[in-house]
Amino acid sequence: MSTKPRIKMPDSAKAGDVVEIKTLVSHVMETGNRKDNAGKTIPRNIINSFTATLGGKPVFTAKLQPGTSSNPYISFFVKAPAATTEMEFTWVDDQGVKISDKQPLKVG
Amino acid sequence: MSNVAIEQPDRRTFVLGASAMAAFAGFLATPALAQDAAALDAMMKKFIGDAKPVAGKVSIDLPEIAENGNTVPYSITVESPMSDNIASYDFTPESGKAFVSSRMRLGKTQDVYALAQMSDGKVFMAKKTVKVTIGGCGG
Numbered sequence: 001m002s003t004k005p006r007i008k009m010p011d012s013a014k015a016g017d018v019v020e021i022k023t024l025v026s027h028v029m030e031t032g033n034r035k036d037n038a039g040k041t042i043p044r045n046i047i048n049s050f051t052a053t054l055g056g057k058p059v060f061t062a063k064l065q066p067g068t069s070s071n072p073y074i075s076f077f078v079k080a081p082a083a084t085t086e087m088e089f090t091w092v093d094d095q096g097v098k099i100s101d102k103q104p105l106k107v108g
Numbered sequence: 109m110s111n112v113a114i115e116q117p118d119r120r121t122f123v124l125g126a127s128a129m130a131a132f133a134g135f136l137a138t139p140a141l142a143q144d145a146a147a148l149d150a151m152m153k154k155f156i157g158d159a160k161p162v163a164g165k166v167s168i169d170l171p172e173i174a175e176n177g178n179t180v181p182y183s184i185t186v187e188s189p190m191s192d193n194i195a196s197y198d199f200t201p202e203s204g205k206a207f208v209s210s211r212m213r214l215g216k217t218q219d220v221y222a223l224a225q226m227s228d229g230k231v232f233m234a235k236k237t238v239k240v241t242i243g244g245c246g247g
Contacts, residue, residue, distance in 0.1 A: 018204035031213070059202040062210075067194035069179040069211035069244070076197075081203030 013080035031066035161233035177244030181210040
């Protein structure tokens with residue numbers, strides 16, 4: 001179940017500007033606390049980590065825990081570099097499934 | 109921050125390894141009951157060790173009343189030069205601003221705490237009570 005994540009970045013930024021990046025990814029974020037109809041615990045499966053890199057260097061990381069809502073939305077800020085630079089976003093869940101996407105942070 | 113120990117060990121090293129202006133913030137929620145005070149202490153200890161949190165510098169933006177506990181929007185901001193646990197975030201100088209916004213689950217009315225640890229080890233804390241109309245933790 002890896003649908004394409006949605007990432008909203010500014011159309012263009014000035015070098016040095018602090019800009020907001022919004023991300024949304026589809027995931028059940030099963031907490032591991034719920035039981036099914038037979039009374040069996042539904043195993044935990046959440047996205048446990050999110051990393052954003054700018055030109056290969058991590059700029060923002062999150063360790064998510066079961067208290068994070070399903071289809072996690074995360075917004076954060078990044079300082080725009082001197083020139084257009086590729087940003088890569090990676091989500092990893094408990095089963096090791098990796099969802100990633102790349103988008104350039106346009107400067108100029 | 110958390111009652112889940114698995115992800116804790118490397119967090120501190122990451123913070124120490126980050127550059128001088130880095131700050132990071134963590135987040136936890138706990139039921140607003142007196143007997144949970146000890147649980148809160150334990151959770152805090154896991155997150156920040158023996159450091160004593162000081163009120164201030166961190167602010168949580170949370171609704172007073174959460175109609176749907178499945179997805180409670182929140183933002184935490186840290187003033188800086190630059191139940192279950194909910195999440196922890198690491199910021200770097202390239203973040204420009206120590207701010208994050210996301211959505212959390214809240215099973216019932218409770219206090220939510222935000223802790224922020226600066227790169228010099230100082231810890232700041234903010235607390236807010238949220239009234240939850242429909243719980244969001246399943247079951």
